[in-house]
Amino acid sequence: MDLNTLVSRLHEINAVKLGQFKLKSGIMSPIYIDLRVTVSSPVLLSQIAEMMYQKVSQDSSMPPIVCGVPYTALPIATAMSIAHDTPMVMRRKEAKNYGTAQLIEGRYKAGDNVLVVEDLVTSGASVLETVRDLNASGLVVTDVVVLLDRQQGARQELAKHGLKLHSVITMEELIDTLTKQGKLDEPTLALVNSFLEANRAVTVPAASQMPAAAPAPKPAKKYLTYEERAKLATNPTASKLFNIMATKKTNLAVAVDLTRKQEVLNLADSIGSEICVLKTHVDIIDDYDQDFVHQLEQIASKHNFLIFEDRKFADIGNTVKYQFESGVYHISKWAHMVTIHGVAGPAIIDGFRDSIKQTGAGLLLLAQMSSKGSLCVGEYTNQMIEMGKQNSDAVMGFICQERLESMSDNFVLMTPGIQFNSKGDSMGQQYNTPDYVVKEKGTDVIIVGRGIYQNSEPKSEAIKYKQAAWAAYESRLN
Structure with missing residues (x-):
């Protein structure tokens, strides 16, 4: 099947739609390609799979092994697999909490290359x-194959x-063919x-093709500084945290999972000059009282850091309101930020x-977690990001x-599970290094726990983490 026939068949089955459509990227498009309808046209589906297979084989x-992105590409990958006797693995959108609890289903071994x-x-x-x-x-x-490249980056x-991206047809070729077919x-x-021109990815010509007198264009700025993002933040605590980070030159948060209040206070005072955030779990402190909170607030003011109570609220709005404001801890009176799960839906935010x-105060949505087998993946993560965007006055980050493309610069991205030793522990915790998460994954604040508070010299260790994370931040800006 040639491209002319392909476009004609797609139009016949109403896979090419015109109107106003919101894409996953958030862009509104006047044209939408809906390949889900191809499951009702098995001959066309198999032809599309064959064209994609041949495209990769030629290039x-x-x-x-092949793996389809869920869900629309699964039938295409299946047709490709059957036609060429090529093994297939399947990625779930979320891991199940029963059976093998795997995200990737199928037979494979480490190191296998997957299309x-x-x-x-x-x-x-x-x-x-x-x-x-x-x-x-x-x-x-190493390779990705698609039927259509929309040419938007x-x-x-x-x-x-x-x-390496292999595409059977580009949006430009599709539009040109539809036009020729009337x-x-x-x-x-x-x-x-007009839409394609406004949203087409910008490509810079090679130096040899540019006029000698033309100056090289400046590359697009990928990362903003913390000072710039403080101005974009719609939640006041997010803005305050960005400014603290910029002023103190630290993007280090320390999780203090100690069970005696004096231990927490001593550590906070010792490392306070090196951190932007201190993360607590007050419900594990055996001798908790309001005097502890009062002293912690004084230390935070002295060293200019914020207090983060990692409560992980996850109930209906009315319940979390009482959990936040009342009870033994009165968290709302002293915590600058708290974590919430989104399983109860966006109504949970109204409780705060x-x-x-x-x-x-700011809310931090749990979009992803550092524990092995976490269910905070795929569509759940996408929904958390969307919930944050819809409530950006209350949600600080x-x-x-990792920094996903849909995460806006007005949000603070905080990553737990950081250690220089990235081997993990016996309870499923997985560790990453400061350089990896800040520079490669693009998040903002590293959260270090045992790597600092279990060290015999916590302040000197905090300085090492602070310097490594800040160097990674400066490197990514450049």
Whole structure:
């Protein structure tokens, strides 16, 4: 099947839709390609799979395993697998809490190369989510194949991660073919072309192709400074934290999981000059009282850091309101920020609104966790990001393992599970290094626990983590 026939068949089955459509990237598009309808046209589906298979085979060596991005690309990958007797693995959108509890299903071994199959790409976010989970399972990804490249930055973004994108057709070729076939009238064509021009990824010509006198264009700025992001933040605590980080030149938070109040206070005073945030679990302190909170607030004021109570609220709005404001701990009176799970839905945020209007405190949504087998993945993570965007006055940021494209610069991204020794522990905790999460994964604040508070010289160790994380931040700016 040639491209002309492909486009004609896609149009016949209403896979090409015109109107106003919100893409996963958040962009509103006047044209939408819905390849989910191909499951009702098995011959066309198998032809599409064959075109994609041949495209990869022509451009490079074919990886021995295929994996479709859920869900639209799963039938395409299956058709490809059956037609060529190529083994397939399947990535779940979320791990189950029963059976094998695996994210990646199928037979494979560490080091196997996998071809990622997707229907189309805009920003590349869905592909990168699948690649992340495949890599976490020990698999290697070098190539990605799609039917359609919308030409809105995915190719360049995937290339940054060492991935080669193969596409059967581009959006430009699709529009050109539809026009030649008389399937787009002039007003619609003008609208679509205007959209494509406004959203097309910018490519810089090679130096040899540029006029000698033309100055090289400046690359787009990928990361803003903490000072710049403080001005963008819509939650006052997020703005305050960005400014503290910039002023103190530290993006280190320390988790103090000690069980005696004097131990917590001594450590806080010792390392306070090196940190931007102190993270507590007050419900594990055996001798907790309000005097402890009063002393902790004084130390925080003395050293200019914020107090983060990692309560992980996860109930209905009315219940979390009482948990936050009342009870033994009266968390709302002293914590600058708290964590919440989003399992109860966005209504949970309403339970905090009255208090945070008074205090300016910030909520941190648990988008991802550092424990092995965490269920905070895939669609759950996407929903947490969307919940944060819809409530950016109350939500100051996310607990996450990486900066995803949909995370805006007005949010603080905090990553737990940091140690120079990244081997993990016997209870499923997985560790990453400061350089990896700040420079490579693009998050903002590293959260270190046992690596500091269990060290015989916690302040000197805190200085090491502070310097490493700040150096990684400065490196990514450059």
